[in-house]
Amino acid sequence: xxxxxxxxTGASSGIGAETARKAAKAGWRVALFARSKDxxxxxxxxxxxxxxxxxxxxxxxxxxxxTAIGQxxxxxxxxxxxxxxxxxxxxxxxxxxGDPVEWRQMIDINIMGVLLTLKAAYDELxxxxxxxxxxGSAAGRVHIPGSIxxxxxxxxxxxxxxxAQDMREWGGRCTVIAPGMVDTPFFDQPKPxxxxxxxxxxxxxxxxxxxxxxxxQEIALMPNG
Numbered sequence: 001x002x003x004x005x006x007x008x009t010g011a012s013s014g015i016g017a018e019t020a021r022k023a024a025k026a027g028w029r030v031a032l033f034a035r036s037k038d039x040x041x042x043x044x045x046x047x048x049x050x051x052x053x054x055x056x057x058x059x060x061x062x063x064x065x066x067t068a069i070g071q072x073x074x075x076x077x078x079x080x081x082x083x084x085x086x087x088x089x090x091x092x093x094x095x096x097x098g099d100p101v102e103w104r105q106m107i108d109i110n111i112m113g114v115l116l117t118l119k120a121a122y123d124e125l126x127x128x129x130x131x132x133x134x135x136g137s138a139a140g141r142v143h144i145p146g147s148i149x150x151x152x153x154x155x156x157x158x159x160x161x162x163x164a165q166d167m168r169e170w171g172g173r174c175t176v177i178a179p180g181m182v183d184t185p186f187f188d189q190p191k192p193x194x195x196x197x198x199x200x201x202x203x204x205x206x207x208x209x210x211x212x213x214x215x216x217q218e219i220a221l222m223p224n225g
Contacts, residue, residue, distance in 0.1 A: 005076045007031040009059050010086030012039035014184035018197035019204045024051050026205050031072040059086040059113035065120040079124040081131040084117045094146040110152040129171035134160050136176040164217050173215040175207040180222040193225035
């Protein structure tokens with residue numbers, strides 16, 4: 001386990017940061033990718049510079065992710081797993097009052113960001129028969145009236161299923177994590193009775209730590225409040 005490397009997008013806070021902490025404690029080295037250089041550096045210092053690599057960048061820019069993947073392999077030698085976690089929501093939901101500019105920004109992160117991350121990391125994952133993990137959502141498993149955010153997560157769930165079939169051909173694995181509401185900076189107001197980022201991080205590391213012959217294809221978790 002000590003040699004395994006996990007690349008995380010959206011790693012500066014919330015689910016991404018907690019997954020980095022949890023994975024590092026479980027023996028993984030972690031590459032931290034997000035836009036906030038200061039937050040990433042602080043998290044890398046907390047985990048330990050020998051276990052964590054902070055790489056600021058933009059998940060909607062393929063060249064930025066490719067550079068980060070290259071830095072990770074140069075520093076750590078390989079990539080065994082990728083957690084495509086970066087995501088965002090909408091300030092104004094629905095079609096009637098929604099803002100198409102905001103829709104495009106969300107789609108760039110929630111959909112294109114996942115695809116670009118997978119594109120940049122695919123060859124490295126193939127070398128290690130690695131694991132691709134995506135942050136889906138309970139909103140990507142049910143129909144919510146007019147929810148464009150939910151539709152973006154339906155894409156994530158569909159891609160995860162398709163990639164599980166693709167990756168099994170060369171010994172890789174793919175898992176989608178589908179949480180209900182999580183108390184993270186994603187929301188403007190605290191959600192103290194909902195899931196915690198640590199709960200989702202536990203699910204990610206559980207999937208990663210299964211024996212190579214077993215693929216946990218989806219984990220759905222909901223707050224019990």
